[in-house]
Amino acid sequence: MRSNIFLASTTLACLTLLVNSGEIARGDNQHHGHSRHHQKTIEITPGQPVPSVDLVVHKDASKGWNLEAKVSNFRFAPEKINQAAKPGEGHGHIYINGQKITRLYGSWYYLEHLKPGRNEITVSLNANSHEALVHNGKVIQDTEIIDVRRD
Structure with a gap:
């Protein structure tokens, strides 16, 4: 027995x-420090509205930067993270100089620090299941360059 x-x-x-x-x-x-180069993707199905993101970086009055992700044909759905992909919903990923720093669950994110010099900030749109959304073979994302003065 x-x-x-x-x-x-x-x-x-x-x-x-x-x-x-x-x-x-x-x-x-999905962990900090990952780059975009190894991420899985989901192509937007023909006939579906194509999501878009416009990243606007606002200098904060005190210190840092406020990132605004203006999206269309897309709904942030943090309550559905790790669930099956559904057209037009999910979350974003924020990359600084090619390295993922966090997920984005809404339109705004406060970024306290950037290294001195040229910084490339990218927001990609991702499915609930974390794949990057792609249309016509291109990841749906927007990038802004911020030059930080050395003090």
């Missing part, structure tokens, strides 16, 4: 490791 319980629990543990090892090896590219 004990050997059957041991065999069953060992089998269950091995199956759990086997299933989860695929998730670990695949990765979801």
Whole structure:
């Protein structure tokens, strides 16, 4: 009886490791420090309204920058994160100099610090399941360049 319980629990543990090892090896590219180059994509289906994003960077009166992501044909849906992709909804990803720094769940984000010099800020639109949205082979995103003076 004990050997059957041991065999069953060992089998269950091995199956759990086997299933989860695929998730670990695949990765979801959602952690800080990831670049856009390895991200999965979803092409906008023909006939669907094409989402767009216009990134506007406002210098904050105190310090830092306020990022405004003006979107059309797209709804931020943070309550549906990690769920199946649905046309026209999801979240954004913010990249600074090609490195992902965070997810964007609404139109505004406060960015406190940028390194001195040239900084490339990009916002991409992403499905609930994290894939970058693509239209005609191009990722739906907008980029602004901010030059920060050295003090």
